[in-house]
Amino acid sequence: MQTEPKKEHELLQKLVGEWTYDGEAEMKPGDPPMKSDGTESVRSIGGLWTMAEGVGVMPDGAPATMIMTLGYDPAKKRYIGTWIGSMMTHMWLYDGELDAGGTVLTLNSEGPGMTDQSKMGKYKDVIEFKSDDHRILTSEALSDDGKWHKFMTVNYRRKK
Numbered sequence: 001m002q003t004e005p006k007k008e009h010e011l012l013q014k015l016v017g018e019w020t021y022d023g024e025a026e027m028k029p030g031d032p033p034m035k036s037d038g039t040e041s042v043r044s045i046g047g048l049w050t051m052a053e054g055v056g057v058m059p060d061g062a063p064a065t066m067i068m069t070l071g072y073d074p075a076k077k078r079y080i081g082t083w084i085g086s087m088m089t090h091m092w093l094y095d096g097e098l099d100a101g102g103t104v105l106t107l108n109s110e111g112p113g114m115t116d117q118s119k120m121g122k123y124k125d126v127i128e129f130k131s132d133d134h135r136i137l138t139s140e141a142l143s144d145d146g147k148w149h150k151f152m153t154v155n156y157r158r159k160k
Helices: 007-015
Strands: 017-025 034-045 049-057 063-073 078-085 092-098 104-112 120-131 134-142 148-158
Touching: 007 034, 007 049, 007 063, 078 104, 092 120
Parallel strands: none
Antiparallel strands: 017 034, 017 148, 034 049, 049 063, 063 078, 078 092, 092 104, 104 120, 120 134, 134 148
């Protein structure tokens, strides 16, 4: 059983390589943004999947490791994936789509609520490809008032 990569899989190959990142997160409205930075190594799995491993420092100074997988399911016509991190026990499952311009990948997910972790909340991670060497990840949560609240922005730059 051999599957040939489709054009949707090729987009994900833009992620392959060695990256540095710096980000800011606002976990509670009104709090000053918390900064983080680190590195990320992304490899291809058969041209169909990417696996990213990020290593960095949390805003509180604690070490962090994150792993993201991304692929494309031609039967569903959807991007799919997972995200796990050393700072939590929840596995995030992604389901998303690419915009018409081919530069913005929106990944929808559910996880522990921002204000009440005993309830599940809706989230989206948006990856915007600015160039082959720069991408921006923004994370948003759906608030109780029905509006999306951006709480994190991370810039990834390819190592030279």
